Amino acid sequence: MPEISRLSRCTDWIDLDFVERERTPERAMKLCIQLQLAGLSLSNTVSILEELSVERSRKAIHDWVQKADLQPAEGRSPNHIAVDETVIRVNDQQFWLYAAADPETNELLHLRLFATTTTALTEIFLRELRQKHDVESAVFLVDGAQHLQTALTRAGLRFQTERNGNRNAIERIFREFKRRTSSFSNCFSHAEPETAEKWLQAFAGWLNAPN
Known part of the structure; x- marks a missing residue:
């Protein structure tokens, strides 16, 4: 799928400032957010985490996307x-x-x-x-x-x-x-x-x- 080919893009745009006492490594959280937005189902994203020896629920991944409050960057000056x-x-x-x-x-x-x-x-x-x-x-x-x-x-x-x-x-x-x-x-x-x-x-x- 073309969207999966874009998973190599950087994840610096994903801000995890909402994290307080999250036990999941930030790198794994960013990967999950990216996978979910790229087109992978929540169930399959959970499976990817399990391969990384991290167990989290579908709801947890859903909540990461919601709590991150991601938006298009500001400060553009288009013609x-x-x-x-x-x-x-x-x-x-x-x-x-x-x-x-x-x-x-x-x-x-x-x-x-x-x-x-x-x-x-x-x-x-x-x-x-x-x-x-x-x-x-x-x-x-x-x-x-x-x-x-x-x-x-x-x-x-x-x-x-x-x-x-x-x-x-x-x-x-x-x-x-x-x-x-x-x-x-x-x-x-x-x-x-x-x-x-x-x-x-x-x-x-x-x-x-x-x-």
């Missing part, structure tokens, strides 16, 4: 930003994954999971994006969604409508999200929306991680 949404299901409810990406680097800049799409929620997303990155001079690339255009206009940010070209970056990223989540039918079962959002943000950090 263009592709913004879009896609549907993610949490249990039997539909949510919308908002994402912003730099089409020149294919890096995800920010993402959030909302229960719906409105101009007000889009303004929240843009406000958080501005707090994390220098985007004031960037040109936002959007499709014809009116709530995106209205929110950008209210924020005084420049945008242009583009259905292909540089906006393909965000479409590629969404395909990667859906490919990764296809093992659970693009649906988070028995999970709270906050749990799903944290996993998606951690996955975004993994996608951005250097080789």
